[in-house]
Amino acid sequence: MSFENLYEYTAAQFEIVLSVFTLTAAVFAAVLVYSIATAGSISPRYRITSYLTGVVMVSAFLELGLLALRWSESFSWNGSSYVLDGDLFSNGFRYMNWSIDVPVLLTQLLIVAGITGGVFFKRWASFVVAGLAMIWTGYVGQFDEVDGGSQFWTWGAISTVFYLWLLYVAWQTIRDARATASPSVSKLFSFVWILFLVSWTIYPLAYLMPQLWATADGVVARNLIYSFADISSKAVYGILLAVIAQKVSAEEGYKPAIESSFWVPKASAGAQ
Ligand code: RET
Numbered sequence: 060m061s062f063e064n065l066y067e068y069t070a071a072q073f074e075i076v077l078s079v080f081t082l083t084a085a086v087f088a089a090v091l092v093y094s095i096a097t098a099g100s101i102s103p104r105y106r107i108t109s110y111l112t113g114v115v116m117v118s119a120f121l122e123l124g125l126l127a128l129r130w131s132e133s134f135s136w137n138g139s140s141y142v143l144d145g146d147l148f149s150n151g152f153r154y155m156n157w158s159i160d161v162p163v164l165l166t167q168l169l170i171v172a173g174i175t176g177g178v179f180f181k182r183w184a185s186f187v188v189a190g191l192a193m194i195w196t197g198y199v200g201q202f203d204e205v206d207g208g209s210q211f212w213t214w215g216a217i218s219t220v221f222y223l224w225l226l227y228v229a230w231q232t233i234r235d236a237r238a239t240a241s242p243s244v245s246k247l248f249s250f251v252w253i254l255f256l257v258s259w260t261i262y263p264l265a266y267l268m269p270q271l272w273a274t275a276d277g278v279v280a281r282n283l284i285y286s287f288a289d290i291s292s293k294a295v296y297g298i299l300l301a302v303i304a305q306k307v308s309a310e311e312g313y314k315p316a317i318e319s320s321f322w323v324p325k326a327s328a329g330a331q
Pocket of ligand 1: 157160161197263293
């Protein structure tokens with residue numbers, strides 16, 4: 060059971076969680092439009108990254124919408140606070156959403172990094188296996204988050220081993236991309252690495268929250284940081300990869316990318 064079900068909430072606590080769920084869903088809907096609308100300025104070789112961001116946005120939009128509905132169905136106002144009165148709230152939806160988004164986000168990294176051939180398939184297989192194993196072992200562990208017993212710690216630890224493997228392959232991929240990139244694209248890739256490391260590492264911290272901060276405020280904090288991590292690891296990351304893909308497309312001479320590089324002065328854009 061998720062620790063969200065253990066507490067009563069003030070009107071402010073309840074509403075903050077609900078509005079953050081709604082805001083996050085709205086961000087995903089907006090980035091979906093952005094990705095589809097800007098896909099044409101990216102060369103066909105990298106363009107699929109925009110469509111994959113679209114896939115992530117749709118699945119995350121549905122998940123956050125569902126969490127918002129579930130949150131408002133689970134608790135009701137009794138005159139002085141919001142109390143559990145209906146279905147249990149569950150973070151299990153998040154793990155199911157990650158099962159789609161994690162493999163897709165990692166595939167995007169390989170594509171924009173320009174990894175091809177056998178290396179692509181080897182890394183892709185590692186990403187999918189490590190990513191799904193990380194999520195599903197964590198899913199088993201989170202059922203025990205309220206007690207914090209051996210199921211919680213053992214499965215959490217196994218999940219962390221898969222996470223470290225995944226991080227290593229992501230680091231290798233970004234290192235390879237930087238080795239052949241232009242200086243400005245290389246800088247953007249180092250930003251991808253920082254964004255990746257920070258936003259992904261928030262999820263295991265959120266897993267630990269029921270053991271670190273077991274109060275109604277802890278629940279609010281956990282859902283705020285989940286949303287921060289979701290927006291960073293899916294939406295900001297998707298936009299950043301699209302910007303890199305567009306820049307690389309322009310460097311490789313793809314005309315629609317050059318023409319839509321509005322941040323480059325006209326004369327030098329023409330000279331590329
Ligand atoms: C779990 C269980 C505890 C140990 C670790 C975990 C890692 C989760 C991560 C999730 C990333 C999710 C993303 C979703 C985007 O859609 C499963 C919480 C290490 C890294 C990026």
